[in-house]
Structures are given as C-alpha cells and as structure tokens.
Amino acid sequence: MKSVLASAGVMAALLCAIVPARAQQAACEERTAAIEVPTEGGPAYGGMQYPRSVGLGPKQVALTFDDGPNPETTPLILDILDRHCVKATFFMVGIYAERHPEIVRxxxxxxxxxxxxxxxxxxxxxxxxxxxxxxxxxxxxxxxxAALATAPEEDRERLAPFFRFPGLNDSSKLIRWLGERNIATFSCEFGADDWKSISSYQVRIRALRNIAYVGRGILILHDTKPRTAAMLSSLIETLLAEGYSFAQLVPEKGARELAAKAADPLIRPLRRTEVMPEEPETAALKPSLEPATALE
Known part of the structure; x- marks a missing residue:
C-alpha cells in the first residue's frame, strides 16, 4: 500500500512539473508569432524610411537589436528575452561576430x-x-x-538574408545591389534613442511613446548598450500589460536558398549534414587501413 501511495505521489509530482512546463511552452508560442518576410528581389521594409512594412497586426511589435554581439550586454539581453518568451532579430557587425563567435552561436x-x-x-x-x-x-x-560554421544545422539556418544599413543611411544603388542578390533591407517604424547618452528610464519612455504613436512595427534597439539591457524587461512587461504582442521576423520559406542561388551571392548555400549509412556489425571487426596519425 505504501509503495502504491509513493508511486502515486511521484506521478502527481511529475504531473505538477509537466503541466506548468507545457503551459509555459504554450505561452511562449503565443507570445512571439513568426512573421515570414519575403526577400525575393530585395524589398526594403520599415515605415520610417520606406512605403512597405512587414505584415504585423495591430499592437504587434518586432524587437530588433543592432551592433553586437557584445560579451557584456548581449548575454544579459538573451536572458531577459528567454525569461519573457520573446524572440528577436539581431543585426550583427562582422568584426564583433569574428571576435565573439560563441555569442553568435x-x-x-x-x-x-x-x-x-x-x-x-x-x-x-x-x-x-x-x-x-x-x-x-x-x-x-x-x-x-564563419561564426556559425560549427553550429548545428538548425542554428546555421538562423542566418537570414536580411541587412540593415548602419545609421539607417541607405543608398538606392546599394539597395538595388542587395536586391539583385535577394537580400532584404530593414529599417524600422520606431526607435528608442538608446544610442544616445540618456538614462535607461528615458530609453523606456521614448520606446513606449513611439510605439503608442505608430501602433505597430519594428523597434530598433542596440544590444551593445547597458541602458538597453537595464530597461528591456520593464519595457516588455509594460507592452504586454497594455495589450501588445511580439513578433519574430523570419525569412519566407526558401529565401536562404534563393539568395544563395543568385549571381555573385552574399550568402552561401546551407550545407546539409550528411547522414552516414550504418555499417554492419561485422565491419567493426575489420582492421582499419588508415594510419593512426590520420585519425588525430
């Protein structure tokens, strides 16, 4: 009888652990919708500069972060996003990706x-x-x-044919050049001035004010700024309390392959991991013809 009760107690404990986990996962899936963005021909998105916007619904915000990765602030921002079940888009600078490939991964x-x-x-x-x-x-x-070269295939697929101009200082010739390679250009609908020497409180207030004024769109932030990390959790909580939801920008299906097939491409085809056929058990008994040094 005691063993039955003990088993029942274990099962109850497992159910108590599983139900919240499933509920949290469901909440995460509802918290950030994946918005597929067409990239063929290199469209430019963001109402601050262009007539076209991504397909966001009312009171829907896409978080984007520029200028990283940064070892001091990017991990903090990743933890905050995880805590709130929010996914974002990171526009990375090559020199920092080369210095901190582990953060890219x-x-x-x-x-x-x-x-x-x-x-x-x-x-x-x-x-x-x-x-x-x-x-x-x-x-x-x-x-x-290069930073993603050793990552699992699923993670290497996270690199999208998306580009953002530094300072949003675009060029029609460069946008056309990107378009010929099926790379989409991204601006935004609103910012928060977190690149300025202002407090985290001011960053938060400006973000909320600008989002409320426009109603939906892409928010540009910087994962290199401590002030941004300091206010991010509060910003997310306030937006959720005010009825906003979040969206993750992802490329339309086949966009990566489309960009890789362009003449003089900027993004290479994703090399699929090959699944090697299993050898019969007897093959393990055969001596190898390779010298030991070749296996090191």
Missing part, C-alpha cells in the same frame, strides 16, 4: 533570427566607393557565416 541556439549590419559599422556607406561599400556588406555576411 548562442543567439542562434536560443532561437533568434540573425541578420547582418556590415563588417565594421561605418556610419554612412554613402561616403564609400561602390566597391568598398559592397565589401563592407559582403564581409559582414562572411563573418557571421
């Missing part, structure tokens, strides 16, 4: 979208020669791809 492992933001973040690519500007963009993609 961590962003992907946590399910966020990864995009690029040039190699070294020059504030205005309009002042560059066409060749130099194109190299900045190309090297940004290459650095992020």
């Amino acid at each position: 961590e962003v992907a492992a946590r399910g966020h979208t990864i995009a690029t933001h040039t190699w070294s973040h020059p504030n205005n690519l309009r002042h560059f020669s066409p060749g130099s500007a194109q190299r900045q963009i190309r090297q940004g993609f290459e650095a992020v791809e």
